[in-house]
Amino acid sequence: MSRSRRKMPIAGMTTAESDKAFKVAEHRRERRVVNAALSNAEDLPPARLFGNPWASEKDGKRRFDPARYPAGMRK
Template identity: 60%
Template sequence: MARSRRRTPITGMTTAESDKGFKVKEHRRERVALRALDISSQEPQSSKLFGNPWRGDKDGKQRFDPAMYRQLMRK
């Protein structure tokens, strides 16, 4: 099997499996803010204000030594 191992030794920084729950909550918060807005008199907020990745469960990615952490090279 050619794809059973990672090709690059990079993984997430925390133990959270994914950012899906965080993203769902933030998009819901954005939709609620848009529905509460009076379009005729106010400008909508920028979508960049919602879903700040630094507040998420995962804070990005990091490199690791594949020889030291062989289990992380498995998919």
């Protein structure tokens, strides 16, 4: 894909490759807590307790200047 280019100059602010490991761990933690609550006939915890995006390795996305960072436009 030598000709593949980004259309928008927006990239993730991170040193991590992806959020996959964080998301897998958080979903596993949520499933365990929900299954325990269901087996004990308790109320389910709110979904906001799991997967806080500010606790992950990536901190969102930000626009960058493509003229200053041309390598950032490559996929």
